[in-house]
Amino acid sequence: MIRRLGPKDAGVMAGLHARAIKPFWAEAEMKSHLLTDICHGFGDPLTGFIIARAMYDQAEILTIVTDPDHRKTGIARKLLTESLSVLAGNKVEIVFLEVAEDNHPAQLLYKSSGFEQFGRRPAYYKRENGRVAALTFRKRLDA
Secondary structure, eight states: OEEEOOGGGHHHHHHHHHHHOSSOOOHHHHHHHHHHSEEEEETTTTOEEEEEEEETTEEEEEEEEEOGGGTTSSHHHHHHHHHHHHHHHTTOOEEEEEEETTOHHHHHHHHHTTOEEEEEEEEEEEETTEEEEEEEEEEEOOO
16 A cells, blocks of 8 residues: 655654665654655555655656565565656656665666666765765656
8 A cells, every 4th residue: 555655653763774875864854855856655554655855857766675674575576667657647747766776676666667877976875894885776757
C-alpha cells in the first residue's frame, strides 16, 4: 500500500532513515521535506518511503529508503514507479538522482527503471573508511 505522507510521519521516517542510511536525516529535516516535497510511503507500519522535489519541468529523487528487514521485496521499485507517475502527471519532463558508487542494488534499480548514468562526482559521499563517488542519473518521462 502506497500513500502520501504527512507531518505525522516525520518521526517514523527519521527512524527508518537512521536504520537504513548513514548519515541519516533527523526528524526536523523530514518535517521540512514533508512540507515542501513529494513524499510517498509504503506500508502501515511504514517500511519504505521516497522523497522527490519537483521544480517546473524537472525533478530530483532525493532519497529512497527501505527498512533493512524488508529489502529485496520490491518496495523501492513500487515507490519509484509511483513517484515517477506522480511527477509525470505534474508535467515533469526529466528526473535526476544520484547514488553512491558502491550502492550496486540501487544502481540496478535505476538502470532497470530506465535511468541512464550521465556523470560522476568524485569523493562525494563520506564513509567511515574514506569517501566514495556519486553517480548521477537521469530519466526523461514520456509526455
